[in-house]
Amino acid sequence: MLFKGLKKAAMIGLGVAIGAGFTLSAEAETPKKGGVLNIVVGSKIPSYDGHQETTFGMIHPIRPFYSLLIRINPDNPSSPTDFVCDLCEGAVPNPTDDGKTYVFKIRKGVKFHNGAALSAQDVKATYDKIVFPPKGVPSSRKAFFKMVDSISAPNDTTVVFKLKYASGAFIPAVATPFNFVYSKADLDKHGYSWHMKNVNGSGAFKFVQHQPGAFVEGTRYDGYHHAGKPYLDGYKAISAPKMATRLNAIRGGRADIEFRGFPPKARDDLVKALGDKITVQESDWNCALFFTPNHKKKPFDDARVRRALSLAVDRWSGSKYLSKIAIVKTVGGIAFPNHPLAATKDELMKLAGYGPDIKANRAEAKRLLKEAGQEGMSFTLLNRGVDQPYKVVGTWLIDQWRKVGLKVKQDVKPSGPFFDSLRKKKDFDVSIDFNCQSVINPLVDVSKFLGSAGNNYGSYADPVLEDLFNKMNQEADPKKVRAMMRTYEKRILDEEAHMALTMWWYKINPHRSYVKGWKTAPSHYLNVSLDNIWLDK
């Protein structure tokens, strides 16, 4: 038994070490040209329009067809502050005018796949669609750009963003990988919904075909603006909704990589089966799993009851064990762990449910429930019909609540009806909830906790929180911003216990060892342009 455990640990260690070694040696190796990369994707494509979609099901197969104005550094994707130009020239510009003006110089000679030249007018038209969409045109990231006052293109190589106030959230928002740069001519000629079903980008690969439910195929774009790239001849993004299929595809060599991530057990099985033929890269993940009580339903309108729910949960111990069977790991507050704006462990431990003494926490939870007249109450936890990490964490949460005498049933619904309950029916007691973002941008990411946010399902209004958020986003002094973030966090997780965080996700990307040049990022939406990847076959 012990030997088996050691053997497994050694194999995992080997895999991770190979991953780390690969990371260090990737730059030293000379990329080879050629080959087709097979990617497995665990979700479907709702439409090709990056501006309105929010799913990896779209971004993994479609992102390689498009370019962005700026992007995270593909050689350093784990950094939340390292951004590089994609369509712009030189370095990412620093702001002028007291932080309120950003001037981007656009590369010359970039062409769309249809042969048309790309200019600053295209970038302006793209951001006009994202930031100021006409009525009825969906833009999922419009709220990221609240600080933008105007966008202009004084000539074909210059784009100017004027902000209402200086904001550290602007550059990360521009680097969001969903901000595909479209051709102005396409938008003018075909309208704002044309890109839902058609592709014309300036990315590393050209669209070849999409067989719905089967695969998307792309081929190398020889006119790509990053010299010498891409290295691959093409790629195929194969649709495989079941995790077992994706896993077996990599194991059997029918796929080379999956960008979203596998649970630890799957990683262990792959490493055990393939040894040094598999490389594992791991990263904290800009996704957090919450539970949200419905404030419109009794007794969850009572802050004591909400606090008790949070106090009953042993996050520290949960992290230790759940990280072995689920894609969650890090205990954290509302901001991405280890970010300068995130709470330290000491700060966390002062919040309800984060204290190190779980017995004391649960005693307090029982006291609060008794005080609220809700001892031994029953309720239903709404959950999403997706195993990782939703159902695993849901089952764990129910057990945690049992320990303070609560009787909880679980109502698991497929994604459609689940979101219907959250957004339209609002008929749940307590629901599993999540906040998954791409570029790490806590100032914007934490808007999720505002009662007024479109993706907040708690049905509460908290003017104090709204005021804090606005002030925090308009504050230029990083120290003050950090202090405000703590106040904001304390109100959400402790004083009002509007929502409660379980754990942050943890990304595990096992891939074939011959896949080189790719580095994992703290989001499954990031670093999937494929232009750096090459195959060492």
Next chain:
Amino acid sequence: MTVSELPNSAPATLEELTEQRTWYKSALGLARRQPLGAAGLFVVLTMVFMAVFADVITPYDPEANDFEFMLAAPNSTYWLGTDQFGRDQLTRIIYGARTALYVGFVCAFIGAFAGLVLGVASAYFGGMFDLLFQRVMDVFMAFPLIILALAVVSILGTGTSNVIIAITIPFIPQCARVVRSSALAIREIPYVDAARAMGFSHKRIILRHMVPNVMAPFLIMLTTFVGQAILLEASLSYLGLGVQEPTPAWGLMLQGGAEEYAESAPWVAIFPGLAITLAVFAFNMFGDAVRDVLDPKLRSR
């Protein structure tokens, strides 16, 4: 001997003792003639025992997580190992019998009885009613059981009650169709005409005179349905549309770990799978035996 020394109950009469011996002999004879059926009945009775006394015979809480022992292989403490939440597999399988039998019996009884009444009524009334009713049954029977159950559960949602409804609905036309064919023959027998001539109500003729005469096919359908319902419940739970965690249910146990741990912790998939197989096999064997006993043609051989 004083009155107070008299035994509380009178000694069994010779007639009663003979009756007991006859019953015992008949059961033994039946077990010899139908060994598979008897084995099936034994498994069914064991399941019932497990379901009823689960609280007494299991040492662990079926829903309590114990991560210290997560994915433990079968050993002297956990005979069938533990799952990814450290829950004892044996305890969950024993409690799972409760879920399986509850869903199985409720679905089978409701589905079979509804089918019985509707099938006999359809045969008895005949004409346009029979024609229209049978076409409705045709529509339901055009769908495979699992597809129809899936459709119902996707409309109603998950949970034990909805699963029962989803499984019961497809059973009704199946039973109605079989019972109707037997009832059509009975309808032509003169005693039904005689009952009509005596002015008995339709209800009395159907329930008192026709239903008892179609009991043989009905009982066979009933036992088959229990097995089918257990399998359907497990299938729906496996697909994530049936009973939900942390309720112990065999299909759910498979769904929770079969794919992910099949290789590294095979007991997570094997034992719930075996429980389902054994239960369905037992009910089918028992059903076959009931059919053989009740079928006059087979009985005379």
